[in-house]
Amino acid sequence: MMRYLFSNSAAWVGELEWHLFAIIFLLGAGYTFKHDQHVRVDLFYQKYSKKRKAWVDLIGTLIFLIPWCVMITLTSFRYTRTSFEYLERSQDPGGLPARYIIKGMMTLGFILLLWQAIQYLIEQIKTLRSKEISD
Numbered sequence: 001m002m003r004y005l006f007s008n009s010a011a012w013v014g015e016l017e018w019h020l021f022a023i024i025f026l027l028g029a030g031y032t033f034k035h036d037q038h039v040r041v042d043l044f045y046q047k048y049s050k051k052r053k054a055w056v057d058l059i060g061t062l063i064f065l066i067p068w069c070v071m072i073t074l075t076s077f078r079y080t081r082t083s084f085e086y087l088e089r090s091q092d093p094g095g096l097p098a099r100y101i102i103k104g105m106m107t108l109g110f111i112l113l114l115w116q117a118i119q120y121l122i123e124q125i126k127t128l129r130s131k132e133i134s135d
Helices: 002-006 011-034 050-085 100-129
Strands: none
C-alpha cells in the first residue's frame, strides 16, 4: 500500500515478504507430506494394490526422499552456522537484520520433512507386514 499509494517503500518490507513465503513453504513441506497432499504422478500408482503402493512408497522414500533430506539438512546447517558466525544481515540499506534466521528455516524445514519421511517409512513397513492386506 505504501509503495503504490505514497510512492514510498522500505527494503525490509520486500524482504519480509519473501522470508515469510519461504517459511510457509519450508515448514509446510512436512505438513503437506504428512497429510498426503504432495504432488504425485498417479499414472500407474492409483491402480496398484495396497501392498504394491507400500513397496513403491518404501523404495521411493529410501532412495530419494530420505537421502535428499539428509543432504539438504547437513548443507543448510553449515550454511546457517556460517551466516550466524558472521551475524549476516541484508545487503540492502534498510533491509532485515539476522539473515541467519531465514537460513535456519531451511534446516528446520528439512528436519521436519525428514522426521515425517521416517514416520511414513515405518507406516509402509507396517503395511507390508500386515497379514490383513493381500497382494
